[in-house]
Amino acid sequence: MADRIFAGVLLVVAIGYTIIAFTVIHAPFQYDPLGPESWPRILGLVAIPCILFILARPDVASLGLPAKTWGRLAALVVMLFGYSYLFQPLGFIIATFAFCMALSLMLGAKLVPALAFSAGIGVVGYFLCTKLLELNLPAGVLTIFR
Amino acid sequence: MDAVFSGLASGFEVALDPFNLFLVLAGCFAGTLIGALPGIGPINGVAILLPIAYGLGFKPESAIILLAGIYYGAEYGGRISSILLNVPGDAGAVMTTLDGNPMARNGEAGKALSLSAIASFVGGTFAVVLMSFFGPALASYAIHFSPSDYVALMVFAFASLASLVGSNPVKTLLAAVIGLMLASIGIDANTGVARFTFGIPDILAGIDFLVVVIGLFGMAELIHLVEQQAAGTLKTLKIDKSFVTMKDLAFVKWTILRGSMIGFFIGILPGTGASVASAVAYGAEKRAARDSSKFGEGDMRGLAAPEAANNASAGGAMVPMLTLGIPGSGTTAILLGALLLFNVTPGPLMFQQRPEIAWGLIASMYIGNVALLIINLPLVGLFARMLTIPQQFLTPLIAVLAFIGVYSVVSNPHDLYMITLLGVFGWFLRKLQFSLAPVILGFVLGGLFEDNLRRALSISGGDWSILLTSWNSVILYILALLVIVVPIVVGRMRRSRGEDESPKAPA
Amino acid sequence: MTFFRTTAALLFASVVITPAFAQEIDRPECVAPAKPGGGFDLTCRIAQQGLEKQFDGPMQVTFMPGGIGAVAINLFNTTRTDDPNAIVAFSSGSLLNMATGKYGQWGANDVRFLATAGTDYGAVIVRDDSPYKTLEDLMKALKENPGGIVMGAGGSVGSQDWMKAAILMKSEGLNPRQMRYVAFDGGGDAIAGLLGGSIQVYTGDVGEMVSHLGTGEMRILAAMSDERLPAPFADIPTAKELGYEAVWPIVRGFYMGKAVPDAAYNKWVEAFQAAYKTDEWAALVKDKGLLPLDLSGKEMDADMKKRVERMTGIAKEAGLIE
Numbered sequence: 001m002a003d004r005i006f007a008g009v010l011l012v013v014a015i016g017y018t019i020i021a022f023t024v025i026h027a028p029f030q031y032d033p034l035g036p037e038s039w040p041r042i043l044g045l046v047a048i049p050c051i052l053f054i055l056a057r058p059d060v061a062s063l064g065l066p067a068k069t070w071g072r073l074a075a076l077v078v079m080l081f082g083y084s085y086l087f088q089p090l091g092f093i094i095a096t097f098a099f100c101m102a103l104s105l106m107l108g109a110k111l112v113p114a115l116a117f118s119a120g121i122g123v124v125g126y127f128l129c130t131k132l133l134e135l136n137l138p139a140g141v142l143t144i145f146r
Numbered sequence: 147m148d149a150v151f152s153g154l155a156s157g158f159e160v161a162l163d164p165f166n167l168f169l170v171l172a173g174c175f176a177g178t179l180i181g182a183l184p185g186i187g188p189i190n191g192v193a194i195l196l197p198i199a200y201g202l203g204f205k206p207e208s209a210i211i212l213l214a215g216i217y218y219g220a221e222y223g224g225r226i227s228s229i230l231l232n233v234p235g236d237a238g239a240v241m242t243t244l245d246g247n248p249m250a251r252n253g254e255a256g257k258a259l260s261l262s263a264i265a266s267f268v269g270g271t272f273a274v275v276l277m278s279f280f281g282p283a284l285a286s287y288a289i290h291f292s293p294s295d296y297v298a299l300m301v302f303a304f305a306s307l308a309s310l311v312g313s314n315p316v317k318t319l320l321a322a323v324i325g326l327m328l329a330s331i332g333i334d335a336n337t338g339v340a341r342f343t344f345g346i347p348d349i350l351a352g353i354d355f356l357v358v359v360i361g362l363f364g365m366a367e368l369i370h371l372v373e374q375q376a377a378g379t380l381k382t383l384k385i386d387k388s389f390v391t392m393k394d395l396a397f398v399k400w401t402i403l404r405g406s407m408i409g410f411f412i413g414i415l416p417g418t419g420a421s422v423a424s425a426v427a428y429g430a431e432k433r434a435a436r437d438s439s440k441f442g443e444g445d446m447r448g449l450a451a452p453e454a455a456n457n458a459s460a461g462g463a464m465v466p467m468l469t470l471g472i473p474g475s476g477t478t479a480i481l482l483g484a485l486l487l488f489n490v491t492p493g494p495l496m497f498q499q500r501p502e503i504a505w506g507l508i509a510s511m512y513i514g515n516v517a518l519l520i521i522n523l524p525l526v527g528l529f530a531r532m533l534t535i536p537q538q539f540l541t542p543l544i545a546v547l548a549f550i551g552v553y554s555v556v557s558n559p560h561d562l563y564m565i566t567l568l569g570v571f572g573w574f575l576r577k578l579q580f581s582l583a584p585v586i587l588g589f590v591l592g593g594l595f596e597d598n599l600r601r602a603l604s605i606s607g608g609d610w611s612i613l614l615t616s617w618n619s620v621i622l623y624i625l626a627l628l629v630i631v632v633p634i635v636v637g638r639m640r641r642s643r644g645e646d647e648s649p650k651a652p653a
Numbered sequence: 654m655t656f657f658r659t660t661a662a663l664l665f666a667s668v669v670i671t672p673a674f675a676q677e678i679d680r681p682e683c684v685a686p687a688k689p690g691g692g693f694d695l696t697c698r699i700a701q702q703g704l705e706k707q708f709d710g711p712m713q714v715t716f717m718p719g720g721i722g723a724v725a726i727n728l729f730n731t732t733r734t735d736d737p738n739a740i741v742a743f744s745s746g747s748l749l750n751m752a753t754g755k756y757g758q759w760g761a762n763d764v765r766f767l768a769t770a771g772t773d774y775g776a777v778i779v780r781d782d783s784p785y786k787t788l789e790d791l792m793k794a795l796k797e798n799p800g801g802i803v804m805g806a807g808g809s810v811g812s813q814d815w816m817k818a819a820i821l822m823k824s825e826g827l828n829p830r831q832m833r834y835v836a837f838d839g840g841g842d843a844i845a846g847l848l849g850g851s852i853q854v855y856t857g858d859v860g861e862m863v864s865h866l867g868t869g870e871m872r873i874l875a876a877m878s879d880e881r882l883p884a885p886f887a888d889i890p891t892a893k894e895l896g897y898e899a900v901w902p903i904v905r906g907f908y909m910g911k912a913v914p915d916a917a918y919n920k921w922v923e924a925f926q927a928a929y930k931t932d933e934w935a936a937l938v939k940d941k942g943l944l945p946l947d948l949s950g951k952e953m954d955a956d957m958k959k960r961v962e963r964m965t966g967i968a969k970e971a972g973l974i975e
Contacts, residue, residue, distance in 0.1 A: 006578055010320075017327060020342060027337035028972055030810065031834050032600040033608040036334040036341060039596045043326050050320040059314060060578050069376040076372045077570060080365070080545065084562035087549065096549075100542040107375055107538035117539050121546055135186075135554035136715060193694075289849035293835070333721070336836045338755075338809035345757060347723035416845045417838060466845065471864045473841040483694065486942070491864035557715055558724065597838065604835045605803050605851055 003058030011051045018044025072106065079103055091140015092129075097122040150279055153497070157505025160207055161513050169204075169212040170510050174517045177219020178525075182226040184364050184544075184551045187236025187356075188460065189477045191220040196484050206488035207503045211510040213484050217477070218514040221420075221460045222266050222522060225453055229258045230532050231544055233364035237355050238420025238456035240586050241428040243363060245441065245448030252444050255530040257388040261446060262453040263522040264390060265402045269454035270515045272406040273413065273461025277468075278508050282494070285469040288414045293601035294613050296417065298622035300595040303422060303587075305626035306429035310583055321580045325588025328353060335597045336604070348560040355421070357552060357564050358589055362582050364548045365569020370576065371541050386530060398450040401431055409455030413462025416472060420456040420463075421590045427455030433629055461511065468492055468504065678920055681712040683907070684741040686725035693722075695941050696742035696905045699770045703934045707924035722747045726759045734910040737917030740767055745903045746813045748957060752964035753811060753974050761961040764908040765918060766954040768925035771943030773860040775817040775877035775901035777892070780847055781870055788875040788895050791854065792825050799827050805835035805852035807843045811973050812836075814843075816964075817856040817877060817901045819971050824897040829971050847871065858903055859886055860942035877901040882944060904960070905943060906953070922950040 021040035030036070065073075083099040090098075100118035109117070129135040160166060180191040192213055199209045224235030229246035242262065249258035276284070291299075311318045331342045332352025343349050405427040412423040431451035432441045441448045464481070466472045471493030473479035485492050490503055497504045535543070552561045572582055606612035613619060681704070683697035697714045704712060717725045725741050733739060741764075751760045777788060785791040795802055799822065806814030815836070819829035835852055837843040840861055847855040848870060855871075859882065865871050866885060875892040876882055877900050882889065892899040909918060928934045929947040938945055948956055968974050 003578055006574055014327075017342065025339060025341055027334075027339045027810065028974075029830050030337045031832075032336060032604040034600050034603060036337050036339045040327070040330050040341060043323055043330065047320065047323045047327065050316050050323065053316045054320070063577050065373065065377075069373055072372055072376040073369060076369060077566065080566040080569070081563070083545070083549065084559060084566055087553065087562055088559045092550075096546055100546065103542040103545070104538045107372070107541060109536075109538040114538075118542075121543065125546065125550070129550060129554065135550065136557055137550065137554055138557075286848075289845040292846070292849060292851045333809065335809055335838060338811040338815075347727045347757065350723045351721060416842050470845075470848070472845050472848075473839075479839075479841065486695075486940075493864045494868050495864070557717060560724075601835050601837070601851075604833065607800060607833055 001058070001061055002063045003060045004055055007051050007054040007058070011048070011055065014044060014047040014051055018048065075106060076103070079106075088138045089140055091142050092137040093122040093126050093142055094140060096125065153501065153505045154278060154509060156501060157507075157509030158512075160502050160506030161211060161509035166208055166211050166506070166510070167513065169208055170215045170513050171517050171521070173212045173215020174219040174222075174514055175521055177216035177221075178223040178226075178518070178521060179219075180216070181220035181223020181235055182529075184227045184231070184233040184235055184360060184547050186220070186551050186554065187224055187238065188217045188220040189236075189480055190554075192217050192477070192484065193480050196480070199484075206490055206500075207506045209488060210485065210490070210503060210507055213481065214507055214510050215514050215517075217460070217481065218270065218511065218518060221270070221457055222263065222518045224456075225262045225266065226259065226529055227547070229262065229449075230255060230529065231364075231540075232367045233544060233548065234359050236420075237359060237590075238424055238459070239452075240359055240363065240421060241424040241452035241583070242449065242456075244428065244452075244583060245443070245445050246453075248442070248444035249446070249449060250530075250533065253386045254388045254444065255386050255533055256526050257390050257394065257446075258449055259526040259529055260390040260523055261394060261398070262449055263519060263526070264395065265398070265405065265450040265453040266457040267515055267519040268402045269406040269409055269456070269458035270461055270518075271512070272403075272454075273410045273458040273464075274508065274511045274515065276410060277461060277465050277511075281465050281469045284414050285466045285472075288416065288466055289470065289472070291415050291618060292616060293598040293605065295616055295618040295622070296415075296594065296598035297602055297613055298619035298626075299412075299415070299418070300591050300598065302622045302626040302629070303426050303429070303591055304595075305629045306426055306433055307584070307587055308429075308433070308630055310429060310432070310581065310587075314579065317578075317580045318584050321575065321582070321584040322588040324575075325585040325590075326592035328358060328585075329589045329592040330596070335593075336600045348558065352593075353564065354561070355589065357561050358568060359586065360548050360552055361565035361568025362572035362575075362585060364544065365565050366572030366576055366582070368541060368544050368548070369569055369573040371537065371544070373573075375537055375541070386533075387527070389526070394446060398446050401447045401450045402454045404431065404434075405451035405454030406458040409458030410462040412455075413459030414465045416466055418594065419477065420459045422594070423459035423462075424452035424456040425587050425590065427451040430629065433633055464511075468496070468507070469494060471496075678708065678737055678917055680710065680738045681708045682739045683712055683714050684717050684725055684739055685714060686717050686722040686741060686743075686747075692744060692905070693742040696744070696770050696907070699905075699937055699941055699943075700740065700742075700907060703770075703928045703937050704924050707927055721750060721755070723750070723756050726756050726764065729908075729910045730759050730763050735912040735914065736910055737913055740907040740909055740921065742770075742905070743908055744905050745901075745960070746808075748904075748961050749811075749813050749816065749964050749968075752961045753968050755811075761958050763911055765911055765913055766957040767907045767909050767918070767921055768949035768953055769904055769906035769946045771905055771938040771941070772946035773858045773903040773905070773943055774882065775813075775899075775903065776857055776859045776862060776889075777817075777821065777874040777877070778847065778855040778857050778862065778871050779853065779874055780850075781872055783853065783872070785854075785874065788890070788892060788897065791874060792821075792897065795822065795827060795832075796825055799831035800833050802854060803833045803835060803852045804854040804856060805837055805843050805846055806856045807837050807840040809836045810834065811968070813901070813903065814840075814856055816967065816971075817899075818854075820877075820901060820967065821856065821892070821897070821899045823970070824892070824899040844871075859889075860944075863942055875899075904946065904957070906948075906957070919950075925949045 021044050025037040027036050079102050086095040097118045100121050104114045130137050180186050195216055199212050224239035225242045227233045227235045228239040228242040229250050232243050232247040234240045234243055246258050333340050408427040409423040412418050428451050431447055432438045463478045467478040467482055473482040490500055552565055602612050683700045685693035685697045687693040701712045701714055750756050779785055804818045808814035818834055822829045822832050843855055846852045859876050873889050876889045878891050926949055
């Protein structure tokens with residue numbers, strides 16, 4: 001079943017991809033006989049039968065994950081998006097601190113080690129990267145560190 | 147030949163100057179650390195540190211030697227996070243994860259790190275030796291490799307990757323097609339038409355390879371870790387004190403040599419680099435192996451081949467840049483830029499006008515390789531300890547490293563969302579028993595295949611016979627056929643003779 | 654529990670963010686809208702080193718690859734329109750993208766052009782053993798059989814590399830669609846293609862030829878400039894003097910956001926004008942393989958807009974845009 005759901009989603013994407021390849025993509029003029037549209041068309045026409053085959057003969061029945069695991073994974077994805085969202089405006093130190101706190105606590109870390117770890121990664125990581133390796137990381141709200 | 151020896155002698159004089167020697171060592175060390183960060187490889191490492199090297203006001207040869215050290219170090223460092231975290235350190239280290247990480251999971255992290263350091267050393271040294279003796283000849287061969295020959299090379303690459311087909315061939319094919327589709331996003335290199343971009347400027351130039359690698363491998367691995375943790379099946383590994391033995395090296399010696407040769411050959415061609423080289427080396431090695439059942443589960447050959455290849459290709463890529471002034475890859479383009487910044491113009495004239503730089507640089511590569519081996523072997527134990535970090539801290543650390551790697555180079559928050567999305571997608575693919583390697587390889591090879599095919603057809607004005615007009619192409623097509631047919635035939639013959647096929651690999 | 658804690662932390666943090674709009678140039682930054690190591694990087698390095706003495710702090714170079722500059726122009730039209738600290742490197746290629754609508758809704762009027770770093774010119778390049786000894790030879794052969802000669806360069810159809818080949822065709826009254834053109838992935842690959850014999854003519858730049866001039870591998874048939882260039886290119890004829898109206902300058906410079914306050918803009922202009930007067934600037938521009946072109950402020954803004962207009966005309970004639 002899991003296979004089929006995933007294949008179903010892929011099928012929709014692949015059909016969309018193929019339709020775009022056949023209708024939208026077009027060059028005003030071109031010097032090669034294939035143009036920009038031929039290769040995507042071939043890919044679409046290979047992908048669709050492959051997906052139909054998987055729909056017909058799936059081999060992974062279920063992902064076998066309990067609801068609790070799904071919850072954890074959903075939380076992780078939310079945290080990652082939150083981290084992405086806040087990375088620039090809040091700056092590396094604060095965003096990293098918040099993200100590391102949240103994730104390490106969810107994974108069962110004790111509060112004090114988690115605090116020490118998260119603050120350490122945020123602050124040490126920032127200065128190691130920006131001052132020693134000259135990498136570009138956002139300072140965000142902590143503008144004094146710029 | 148005499149010119150080469152006298153050149154090398156003068157080069158070593160420059161490179162062994164105590165200050166320059168110190169710079170090589172410092173560069174190698176810093177490079178290893180930078181390379182170990184997922185996402186920051188040689189290109190970005192050199193690019194980021196270039197202004198610093200420039201600002202320090204060294205003599206040009208000293209600054210270039212420092213940058214070469216960083217470049218080499220980063221190339222070595224890329225394998226570390228591949229092996230320990232299953233997150234490729236850079237584009238060339240993708241294949242290293244396939245067998246390197248399983249080795250670490252089996253408690254052989256130390257062995258994997260030391261073996262790959264030695265394979266890297268052999269590959270890198272092999273390339274430098276060939277470069278110093280046959281550089282100009284090799285470069286003029288490389289530029290005669292025409293777009294139609296690249297098409298043949300890609301066919302050969304796909305053929306040697308047939309060995310990656312897993313238990314479900316349809317899923318493998320689909321995975322490769324997904325990679326090809328991802329690569330088709332962005333502006334078409336031939337006609338300039340935007341494809342599948344939906345007006346989003348961030349993907350107009352396509353999805354960056356680094357973003358795909360970090361997303362599909364790094365972030366998917368992160369999600370996988372959390373899943374295992376939630377299920378309670380994840381344990382922190384014990385410190386392993388394993389190290390590579392002479393017996394191991396004897397077992398992989400031909401693998402390393404083959405990987406070095408493949409890597410160097412692909413490296414000298416402009417346009418193909420470490421990622422293609424390591425993929426072909428891995429595929430060919432698995433295809434050539436008598437017993438390939440352990441590949442993907444921690445076979446030493448599957449680690450040694452791509453590591454030898456990607457370091458050999460890094461050396462090979464320097465050949466057209468130094469001898470002709472043609473940057474063949476992103477990495478050499480930035481080194482070319484570095485040389486220009488110091489008012490040194492690479493090309494044949496450099497060897498006459500600025501021999502101290504040309505030969506000093508080559509000599510520093512010999513020294514750099516040795517230095518890296520010396521630096522890396524004692525560090526193996528230290529790096530291996532990374533695995534003993536408790537999971538609740540190692541997991542967030544992977545995410546932070548991936549974010550640093552992706553953000554620090556291009557400063558585009560859009561890429562952070564991309565890696566997360568690709569990570570979710572990659573995790574689903576993994577759960578549903580698709581392998582990720584074909585996705586990545588489709589992504590790398592697809593663009594090269596399409597662009598060069600259409601380039602060849604533009605040259606011929608639409609005449610397809612151009613694909614078979616050069617010996618390079620014909621030989622590559624024959625090799626491609628052999629790579630597919632020979633293992634099947636040999637397998638049949640062996641089976642009919644009832645030969646014993648028990649695994650030869652030491653456990 | 655965990656979640657409440659994090660959410661609380663995040664909420665707290667989001668309150669703390671207050672947008673701080675500095676109106677002074679306290680942190681000069683040059684945005685290279687590409688990956689490190691390319692032409693935009695070089696352009697920013699010129700600003701970084703050339704303006705060193707004009708500002709207190711060092712200028713930072715940051716990279717913003719994506720869509721050949723589309724990501725950068727998009728950002729400077731949405732969130733950073735009034736950023737007084739940042740200048741963005743651009744080239745004629747960016748102007749062409751504005752002209753042909755490759756930047757979507759953003760065009761030449763959506764940025765404030767600031768100053769130039771220098772200029773380069775197109776060049777018609779062949780291998781040393783080519784049968785075409787002069788530009789006339791080549792043009793004669795092209796006229797006889799427009800599709801008989803394989804031309805190539807480092808950009809796609811509609812890029813400025815292609816434009817150079819196209820206006821060369823047009824200067825002889827030929828249709829660019831009739832030529833045979835191969836798009837390589839960057840100038841390096843195209844030079845390899847020329848030396849390897851895949852293509853016969855390379856429409857590259859004069860500047861990148863410095864390293865190849867003395868090697869006897871390639872020859873420049875003509876420079877696509879209005880007048881003869883200074884040494885070491887003084888011996889190269891211009892296409893114009895040979896009777897072909899094929900001129901293609903490649904300008905490199907900087908723009909800023911549209912809403913940058915005049916005070917900050919003028920300060921940048923003054924900084925460039927002061928730098929232009931120094932010998933270091935001239936040397937720097939030359940070292941980076943460019944020819945001097947000192948334009949800034951309103952004059953420069955007008956000049957760039959004129960160039961975009963001209964490109965729009967060429968693109969229309971070539972059938973690239975409606």
